[in-house]
Amino acid sequence: MNNYKTVSESQTTMTELMIPAYSNFGGKIHGGIILSLMDKAAYACAAKHAETYCVTASIDTVDFRASVEVGEIISLLASVNYVGNSSLVVGIKVLAENVKNHQVKHTNSSYFTMVALDEQTHAPIQVPGLVLENAVQIQRFITAMHRKELNRYYREEGERLKSVFKSQDVLDTLKKERCIIKTS
Template identity: 35%
Template sequence: MDAKPARLSRTVLTEIILPADTNYHHTVFGGRVMQYIDKVATIASMRHSRRGVVTASSDSLDFFAPVKLGEAIQLEAVVTWTHRSSMEVYVKVESENLLTGEKKTTAESYLTFVALDEKGQPTPVPAIIPETDEEKRLFETAAARYEARKQRKAERMAHTF
């Protein structure tokens, strides 16, 4: 299976924040942002693997700033690293005031997806070829995140009720 450039998985999702998307502070619900993150990361991982995928984990979701009513939210996802059947996906979330053009990074997240074959079983995925400086940085730091995920999972399994 040939490795693929990370750029081929890059996916962008843009939405406008409407009243139904907001809380009583007139900022987007965190759960709505989580939904957008899962959606854009799913598309990126399917583009990379050309398989159906499932979300295996969400390592982190760090919020830096609110997205306000009437602003655009833009999410950019890219597969940063792969293991046998799993893919790490990085998602960057930005907001844009559509009247002034001001943009800010509002959140970022790392998720893991597993590619599935026709029988619903994990199946191998191509390796990643990072090209840009950002892709290289994400790729070089991914193995440490993978090991941290494994450690967290092992600790949870040891402490189940």
């Protein structure tokens, strides 16, 4: 299996203590800090798989499930879920542990699409294929394929609506929503 890698070859875990400087005005860890750490974990995982520099192309839905407290230790679990030609989808799961009572909670999940770039030309380059070794890995790969298809549909639908947004059918759908249309 030339130029293929297993999921486990690039799986990455990053761990960091949440310090007071990371907190927001509400005393919880700022969501931007969590996002930045998730991006670092996605990069580390993607770069290990691609064996080259990678950039973040998109972040698909960041779910904030629970707040993170100062003093907790977070672990960011990153895994390549899907590979295309030059892109990789890295799933990130964030767990926070209270070191005093050993309670662990799932705080965040997201999917980062990363693109591998040639370090000289900065052009996208092909990444190794992915060896799927169990049902969970197969399910994650297929789910990522479907998410990619849905995102393409949403982009195309958004473009289509730009050209028809003034039609009565489209405007009628807004009558049930909490908005007022004021156009010239």
